[in-house]
Amino acid sequence: MLKLIAYRLLLAVPQLLAILVLSFLLTYLVPGSPAQALLRFGATPERIAEVEAELGLDSPIHERLAGYIGDAVQGDLGESYLSKRPVTDLIVERLPATLSMVIGGVTVSLILGMGMGILAGTRLDRPADRAVMAGTSIAVSVPQFLLGLFLLLLVSIELEWIPVVAYVRFTEDPLLWARGMLLPSLALGFAASGLIARQMRAGMAAAVHSDFGASLAAAGVSRRRFYFRYGIKNAMVPVLAATGLTLAILVGASFAVERVFSIPGVGHTLLHAVTSKDFPVVQGAVVVIAVLVIVLNILIDIGYALINPRIRVQ
Amino acid sequence: MTAMGDTVADPAAQVSEQEVTAARRTGTFGRIFRRPSAAVALAFVVLLVLVAVFAGPLAPFDPDDKNITSALEGPSGEHWLGTDDFGQDVLSRIMAGTRIALAVSLGSVAVAALIGVPYGLLLGYMGGWVDRIGSRVIDMSDALPGLLVALALIAAFGRGLWSVVFAIGIVFCMAIARLTRAVTLAERNKEYVDAARVSGLRPPEILFRQILPNLIAPLTAQASLMLGAAMIIETTLSFLDVGVEGVSWGGLISAGADELRRHPFLLVPPGAAVILSVLAFNFVANGISDVLAGTSLGSLRSKACPSAAQLEPSASHAKPLLADGSFRPDGVLEIRGVTVALPRPGQDPVPLVEHTWLSIERGEVLGLLGETGSGKSMLARAVLGLLPRPTYLSAGSVILDGAEISGLPERELRGVRGREISAVFQNPTTALSPVHTVCRQVSEPLRIHLGLSRSEARDRTVELLELVGVEDAASRIEDYPHQFSGGMAQRVAIAMALAAEPKLLIADEATSALDTTTQAQVLDLLLELRDSMNMAVLIITHDLGVVAETCDRVAVMYAGQIVEVNDVTSLFDTPRHPYTAALLQANPAADQASAGRRPTIAGRVPPPGEWPSGCHFANRCSFAQPACSEQPVLFVDGVRCLRSEELAQAGALR
């Protein structure tokens, strides 16, 4: 198991390097120069050159890239053009809220998705199965933030079950935190639960129609016994793979969901940076979010190895 | 002889395969229209496009016309969907927003295809290190949320239409590249086989004539899904006020969000527009993939297929064709006139196995010999009551120890499977669940049928594994199937099948996947177990060597029918059916048990649904006469051939 973790960490290194390079190159995509974009109207060439020197944009590209990666590895992602605060601080201070939403979303997607998938998978081609599958089609078609708005309207405003309150940190009050995360997690996880349900159902169907499905059936194992003793565990393999893929979607969608529920997550910082062309912050957000997704994926891979004994490090 | 057989048989098969693909290709889009959900969805998409194009003249109001006096009104005759906080007509604004929604999603998917398809083609076609590195790049993109990438690119390029289209396009190009690569790789591998034979096709021709046509359908399905996903991203961007400037659905939702307490209805029209559009794209995609997967289940389901319970599996169904002398009605298992059929929408069901009579005595080893597609495995499934849906037992019955088991309710059949009749299948590496220990699986019959406790079952499992020759069994029962070699895994599967000491073991190609030495060992094991447990064994195989080596009696199956039954020595010495004779001629060494050679006879086995009305073998039989094709040939005296006696006497079959 330790070897597996080490191996996965090793695999993440080139991935991370590539993402660092890509995020570094972002400023070179900007038509004109970042300084020009930053200054917008009325920038004289002298003023642009001045700002470029100030931002360290005048040294050659390879030097800057090496410097950028070297700093990034030590956790230094530069300074915000606007607030002059370290980018790492700006983003990391907002990470807990984003992480809370994402973990809540993953939990919801797994509980709902596996529940629906088992319901459908144990009733293959019967009305319940078709109903659940139709439900998943609808689930994946609703943008997460839109569902968030409907939930907010229904649960908090119309029914007044959960009051609209400011975000409470987990360390302050776990219970209030959990209550505050309920609707955002639901909004975030519902669409992904459709994907999970389909994988679960497909995995159970594949198990039933597999060779071992046939041999266990021939040995007298009933369908029901097979579903619960063999089908679900086999289906968890594709389910976890799908969970890994939904992670990135959930993180992205959280940027919009946090606005609906006024949660101080990374999305707010990022959007502000996007509209004000504060490139170091945009780049930093890309890097930090990628690291977050990679780390969460490694955790999922560990779960994957726990379920699937065939995973071995070459 | 064999080589000639190959060259004669294969081009024919290939042509027909190409015809089938061509037919499928042209039919795909027609068939999508026939699925109600996909057809409605497609109509909705067309409607969206029309609205987007004609939004200007169609809209009842100028979408930007402000009128504060009529702000935040509900639906009325004048404003069908009400007005927003500036008194602007919501319907007109939704129509205007359709433009951005469609332009961005269509544009971005086009960009994704323009980048992703060539990239995927390159990786799939070049292979080697190009592919390895290129694929790693694709995998890396999984760590970047699409919305984040889009936001970063919008930061760089601004929020003009083209820059948003490009930003979202970049998000999806990797997924398209992945799909393209997979299809290319699959086609290229096929191409190698064909290229050796056909030759003369240059790489670009292969690319454009073989790969691209095969790519179009899956790509269309994927693109349709992406249109929905792109629309979600576009709406999200507009909602966050970083999308294309102008009237957009996301912007309308944002306006609704601001008025959530005062006028929540404002959320409904743009929300519905987004959800319905994305749903439409997804249903179109589902329609395409379903048709591609060949699961026209919708139409299959519409015709009620009789379930096992509805059937009355009495022998009366099978009256027309009589049992004859070769059927010994005192076996441990009797297969009486079994017919298995596959229902077809709007047509008669296709028989897969027809009027099969067979009996096995206690302690007997009976071989069921036939080529792939002869229906022999289907027969085994019918005996176990495990026919894959939607096939069903349309006539005949299965009798176990004098009691009919076909048509028994599932609950009672469970007591038969594993306890009375067991089975081992072809592929030992997939015969056991990969994520469960061997102990858990082998002990299932012990716990289900014999009611042993967990620890008793465990002890017995160790004994069973020892019995089938797994060394060091006690320490291996907590291992997983992948830790066993193929031969050992098959022994484990046999242990599971034997755990509750059944009266009959069905070995369905159980040794075909093993190498010759292992095959011989496993066959020996089966014979030993037959002796020690006085168990009947039904060996289903395409391999004459296996039959010669192990069986007491053999039944030869061809195109869904049993054509000859005899004891092994007689069958090999004096075949009475032209098909049996041809099989033996194609495998002259079979008597000496040279295993593994597939019988080759010019032509191919007609697939179910294309069986001749007379003798099924007529189109390949060198002794066929017009009379052979006139009416079904009956199974008389152990053989199903009109000319059997005459040919045997003339010595033509030896």
Ligand code: SF4
């Ligand atoms: S019935 Fe006629 S066609 Fe069929 S096997 Fe006998 S001789 Fe050949």
